[in-house]
Amino acid sequence: MKRAIAVHRKAVEFDPENAPAHTNLGIALSHNKDVAGAIAQHQKAIELNPRYAIAYNNLGIALKDKGDFDGAIAAYRKALELDPNDAPAYSNLGIVYRAKRNLDGAIAAYRKALEIDPSYAKAHYNLGLALNDAKDLDGAIAAYRKAIDCDPKLSQPYNNLGNTLREKKDLHGALAALQKTIALEPTEATAHNNLGHVLRDMGDLDGALAVTSQ
16 A cells, blocks of 8 residues: 555656546545545645546545544535536445434435446445334345345345344344355454354354354
């Protein structure tokens, strides 16, 4: 990551009026947990090009990471004003709404992202999380399964699908989903823990102990 930051800093030094170069540096800084530096770079990109929707979207991500949810919402809304078909901006908006416990807003934002891009696996997954929070377990299950259909290599939808199926008392379905999570991410501790709960519910105490001790 330090190498990526150095490369992007060099690009900014070479062409300081290049808005995308500042945005790319901001993204690299975000990945390195330098939130303040990322915000400064995205703001510079916007100063250079006030109609640069991508910069507003990435500014929103950095502000969300800072904990400035209202600032993040304003940035995402500006990105969407400039580019109404920006599915990631809608999905990111949903993430912040969910963090603020505005579940109706989150669900609407995720559904808008999916209206634009029906194959957006992470938006299906995030929709599932919000629906689960809203106690719409059937809706959450459908969303997790859609995420899996769109990207079978994502482990998180399987994990949350397993948890929700367990809530619905579908222990065999939960078992299969959590075993798939572990097949994709063998070191995922929460999946091992969740699988242990399911095995315990099924009466397999030895299996539960073996899974949770791994």
